[in-house]
């Protein structure tokens with residue numbers, strides 16, 4: 001053994017001893033933090049009524065602070081993800097949070113639910129978006145996670161339409177980078193693929209790649225990417241387009257990675273619940289406005305936002321369910337409804353609209 005390897009081994013031992021000692025400190029501090037969370041839960045319980053254990057505005061502040069004070073070498077996102085999990089475990093000690101998401105298991109919506117609530121939340125897949133709304137309304141779960149828009153394919157109308165008849169609030173948002181992979185099972189013959197399964201939106205997001213690589217292969221739209229993954233397990237001539245979670249969950253082999261046409265392809269998801277969320281310091285508000293169909297209606301609707309300096313991030317139109325030629329506008333903007341200029345803008349919008357409903361003010365997505 002050379003002198004160099006001896007000193008290398010010695011250095012490794014010293015570093016590992018140091019890591020063991022740091023881990024001991026971290027473990028002690030995490031336990032101390034968890035005890036604090038238990039004490040917080042006792043305070044909340046003592047206030048009586050329906051104690052709210054999950055506090056989206058506070059969680060957003062904790063995550064933002066974790067990013068702000070990070071001095072590397074871990075990235076800000078990595079640091080926030082660690083704190084995300086610590087907080088998730090602390091909340092589970094206070095009261096396990098129950099979350100329904102658009103399933104089945106292995107969908108991007110499940111990934112969004114995990115990203116937002118962490119691994120200690122109890123999550124339940126549901127078959128359709130309406131059911132997610134219904135289960136939250138019925139109190140069977142505390143929160144729901146549904147997709148609302150994709151950067152390539154646009155808005156998910158089904159989610160917006162549900163807000164027309166629901167009294168739920170938007171309590172948060174999550175954005176997820178969507179990477180699609182072409183995957184096969186162990187019975188698939190990679191050189192004999194004649195059919196590719198995926199959700200219609202995912203097929204659309206990979207259209208150019210499919211045209212270039214599998215121009216003559218049948219594209220079959222199914223209920224979800226996870227559903228596509230299940231189907232290929234029994235078919236020797238089929239492949240699926242889905243994400244990492246589905247590949248892992250259903251034991252599929254990835255044949256081609258990141259095949260989405262746009263590298264910045266991302267989907268935004270909403271967290272829906274029964275609670276209105278106080279300001280976190282960096283918030284967004286979503287609004288649903290019904291307008292009479294008359295000349296200048298859209299101009300009158302948007303003008304107060306300009307005058308009060310409110311930054312709109314999205315305006316979406318849907319036909320109203322109540323009558324022909326009436327429209328419902330879904331508007332997102334930066335800021336919390338309790339802020340003075342926003343409250344003033346909302347008051348004026350109320351004058352020209354036939355109905356205004358604030359769907360929620362909520363922390364801007366952190367992770």
Ligand SMILES: O=C(O)C(=O)C[C@]1(C(=O)O)C=C[C@@H](O)C=C1
Nearest residue numbers: 040053054055058059087090091
């Ligand atoms: O500050 C609170 O209200 C807590 O319950 C503590 C805590 C945390 O672990 O930091 C846990 C859950 C809440 O969603 C927010 C924060």
